[in-house]
Amino acid sequence: MNSFQEVTMPTITKISAQKRKGRYNLFLDDEFAFGIDEGVLVQYALAKGQELTSAQVAEIQEQNNFRHAYNIAVNYLAHQLRTRHEIWTKLEDEEVPPAYIKQVAAELTSQGYLDDTAYRDSFVRTQMLTTENGPTVIQRKLRDKGISPDLASIDAITDIYPEDEQRQTLAKLIAKQRSHYRTSSAREQERKVRQHLYAKGFSGDLISQAIAYADFTPDAEEEADALATQAEKYWRRYASKGLAYQKRKTKTMLYQKGFDLDAVSNWIADKEASEE
Template identity: 40%
Template sequence: MMTKKITKIGMQKRPGRYNIFLDEKYAFSVSESVLINFRLAKDMEIDGQLEKLILADDDVAKAYSKALNYLAHQLRAESEVITKLKELELDDNVIDEVMQKLREQNLIDDQNYADSYVRTIMLTSDKGPSVIRQNLRQKKIGENLIDQALQQYPEDALLENGTKLAEKQLKHYHHFPVKVRLQKVRQSMMIKGFKGDLITQILNNITIKEDPDEEWENMKAQAQKLWQRNRKYAFRERILRTKRSLFGKGYSTEFINRWIEEQKI
């Protein structure tokens, strides 16, 4: 098998990269780790098979370097790193070697990622366990790892964050009748990932301020819009349609009948 001799090894301007010259001609470049692994030195003879091994190892080294750059900014799930490497159109065997290397050096760890994610969400957002689980599933984190990570979100913190969310939503829906307000708050909390039994516990412990005067004014505004919308109907039908809509919005029978009586005057 034909061999060539390394006649020169030159350092590139890029740190950690070296140009290899065979028989006085530039042949390829390698990373410092490959240079060391294969003990490349001047006057070393290289055949075609050895050159393929060197270049294959350098492909892994370059991919590994890019993976490190990607991981330098924040914690990543394994699936995110794999996706990033696939975007570089690397061979699957190269990606497998890089991922194994990252695991061995504890640079990627889905349990660590999930634990950190849960702690961050607990401290910085109003999302509950169901949404957290869904988001981690999208990162292809295993169910057992998610279960373990969710233990980072203790019941007292869950209750505290859920209460803050409920109070915020109650203020947001303050112009609705109490019954409707509670329905909307419950729906919002379920969308955020809180479970029904916890929502019930939280809402039962919150004192909801009722302001009959405010509710009456809000209902009058709604009733007036409905009354105007139903103006094309005969008076009796107009009343029935308006009452039905107000009932559907959660207003009390007392207020509705009071307003309707005022229209008859």
């Protein structure tokens, strides 16, 4: 009698295609074993009738798990560039174990598909060409995407988006905003424009330079037209409150809006006289 039993190895008895392209079902000893990626199938030259050791089965499953995670990442990258953080988050959402995420990240990095520096450069250039955002807004967007602080520093961004380019964007923004606030006083226009430029992410120094170049010195005719438009609005708004209140409140509101107090008083006097 033999002192040991003969060890039999599982045999591939069937390989069938799944409905999903690039995926196959692997059967060992006439029983379904696991789904397998086409790349793994080719890598190990798997075929019907082939015997596999338990170690080989484990290795194939490991490679299959990696390939599954890798394919998720590649499909995610197919639509646009992604940061390392975005890839990691996507794979976590797909419940890929951390060990495989690290493998995938390393593989994509070695292939040149995952490069946060290249991503930053491309992102900044796209923002320059397609938006009116300044460096601090761009920086915030980069950090939201997981780009590290050193790569997303203001200095790094302005190396790609130099001040001359920023000044051109500022000039366009100022022209657009002045048109939007054309019924406001020159002082109010400047205040609102400055506020908007800060919100768009430009530095205080560049904003001041751009505003000085744009010259918000009031034009007498435009200022008078803006005053008349605003004054009529407030005069009607407070008409039911009594003349004294109407005059006081209209004057206060117009002064807060940046109009000259003497010009406001003259408009109210003229208005009051015309209604007598």
